[in-house]
Amino acid sequence: MSEQPIRASDRAYAALLEEIQSGALPPGTVIGEVEQAERVGVSRTPMREAIRRLSAEGLVRQQSPRVLVVSGFDAADIRALFEARRALEETAARLAAQRGERSAFAALAAAFDRAHPEAGALAADDYYALIARFDAELDAAVDNAYLVSALRTIRTHLARARRLARDNRDRLAASVSEHALIAEAISRGDAELAAHATHVHLHHALSSILHSIDPPSPEGTP
Amino acid sequence: MSEQPIRASDRAYAALLEEIQSGALPPGTVIGEVEQAERVGVSRTPMREAIRRLSAEGLVRQQSPRVLVVSGFDAADIRALFEARRALEETAARLAAQRGERSAFAALAAAFDRAHPEAGALAADDYYALIARFDAELDAAVDNAYLVSALRTIRTHLARARRLARDNRDRLAASVSEHALIAEAISRGDAELAAHATHVHLHHALSSILHSIDPPSPEGTP
DNA sequence: ACCCCGGTTTGCGTATACACAAATGGCAAA
DNA sequence: TTTGCCATTTGTGTATACGCAAACCGGGGT
Numbered sequence: 001m002s003e004q005p006i007r008a009s010d011r012a013y014a015a016l017l018e019e020i021q022s023g024a025l026p027p028g029t030v031i032g033e034v035e036q037a038e039r040v041g042v043s044r045t046p047m048r049e050a051i052r053r054l055s056a057e058g059l060v061r062q063q064s065p066r067v068l069v070v071s072g073f074d075a076a077d078i079r080a081l082f083e084a085r086r087a088l089e090e091t092a093a094r095l096a097a098q099r100g101e102r103s104a105f106a107a108l109a110a111a112f113d114r115a116h117p118e119a120g121a122l123a124a125d126d127y128y129a130l131i132a133r134f135d136a137e138l139d140a141a142v143d144n145a146y147l148v149s150a151l152r153t154i155r156t157h158l159a160r161a162r163r164l165a166r167d168n169r170d171r172l173a174a175s176v177s178e179h180a181l182i183a184e185a186i187s188r189g190d191a192e193l194a195a196h197a198t199h200v201h202l203h204h205a206l207s208s209i210l211h212s213i214d215p216p217s218p219e220g221t222p
Numbered sequence: 223m224s225e226q227p228i229r230a231s232d233r234a235y236a237a238l239l240e241e242i243q244s245g246a247l248p249p250g251t252v253i254g255e256v257e258q259a260e261r262v263g264v265s266r267t268p269m270r271e272a273i274r275r276l277s278a279e280g281l282v283r284q285q286s287p288r289v290l291v292v293s294g295f296d297a298a299d300i301r302a303l304f305e306a307r308r309a310l311e312e313t314a315a316r317l318a319a320q321r322g323e324r325s326a327f328a329a330l331a332a333a334f335d336r337a338h339p340e341a342g343a344l345a346a347d348d349y350y351a352l353i354a355r356f357d358a359e360l361d362a363a364v365d366n367a368y369l370v371s372a373l374r375t376i377r378t379h380l381a382r383a384r385r386l387a388r389d390n391r392d393r394l395a396a397s398v399s400e401h402a403l404i405a406e407a408i409s410r411g412d413a414e415l416a417a418h419a420t421h422v423h424l425h426h427a428l429s430s431i432l433h434s435i436d437p438p439s440p441e442g443t444p
Numbered sequence: 445a446c447c448c449c450g451g452t453t454t455g456c457g458t459a460t461a462c463a464c465a466a467a468t469g470g471c472a473a474a
Numbered sequence: 475t476t477t478g479c480c481a482t483t484t485g486t487g488t489a490t491a492c493g494c495a496a497a498c499c500g501g502g503g504t
Contacts, residue, residue: 056278066455087310265460460490460491472479
């Protein structure tokens, strides 16, 4: 398709983003320009740009005026993230129901329904691919640069939460049927149902994540 | 208080931001790194960073792979902006009512009430200062980095809308009393009233702006 | 032994030089 | 006159050099 020269700053950004999201660079890791530049194999200038981008998005914060570290991400952050996510996704669902291409969401609803019955057959990656497709359709339907841009940032952080919470099969299956309902509501133009189904979905997703990372008492935590 | 060295990239960003918001750099203006760097009096490196920041925020967009221009801002953009703003501010108001420092908002409500009666005595700048204080309290009360960050971006764009719509006195007075109600609702912990009063306020604000920039027929537009 | 002071080092912020790609203008040929 | 090709120019992307400020470390004084 599109073949841009692929800038070094983009490679640097992608590399660091992936490492932060995957946990390869755990919270608190000091991010030095020279060090990261050498490691990724670019010069300071593009690496600097990548770091500033991560900093603007909040994945990296400055601990002292001279030292940047990978920002922490705990249960409180996840709760805050989902508060913002609710505001944006419920609105997005409502708007999509009002103006979206109905056939696209009908197709998505069918895809979710097809995936659901034998949930065991659905690999986690396939699930996330389906979600990504849904998100892309949602963005297109919403057709609001400000809203979509805010949602993108939220999703960037969400990737970190997903990693903390090891996905369990039951949750994935439930999530599929929740998405099926949202897609169907949008395809029928039912804005209120779309918004409230999104609310329900996010409620369950948050509960699952918090439960997963904050187990009542795994063994005995001091 | 805090006295940081003030970086050249910050000066460059502030300079360009102000010029875009004020309209000194109208939409469509080509933003070249060297040109702007010379004009503002910094080198290419910090100017480049400033431009990337503006680009990330959407105030500047790339027209072709090599040329960046000040992004346009029309009625459709304002409508989209207010859709996103509604989602974020209503949520913010709700959360502030739930967790905010009630005394702070009681004080704000009083300040708005004090400003209202003789609205003629209130200069536009004083009004905006009061709003800024309200926004700051709101951000503090919400205590959610993701939400506040999204709101900040929205407000950056909102400054452009404000300029397009020449403020009229009546609208300012109405806005003051609308804010008084929101602040009072938050101070009383009434989340629903706070959210709905915010909805009402934004509805009026949007109507006023659109009416102002899109007059039924000022004289006769081809 | 502890604290304070000064030198060294490390790292960011900025400036500038180099490379490459695209746009542009002119010149020549049809 | 128009069109196509080539040279030049313009501008971004990247690399690197320079300067300054803060942190670190070692030595000396109390």
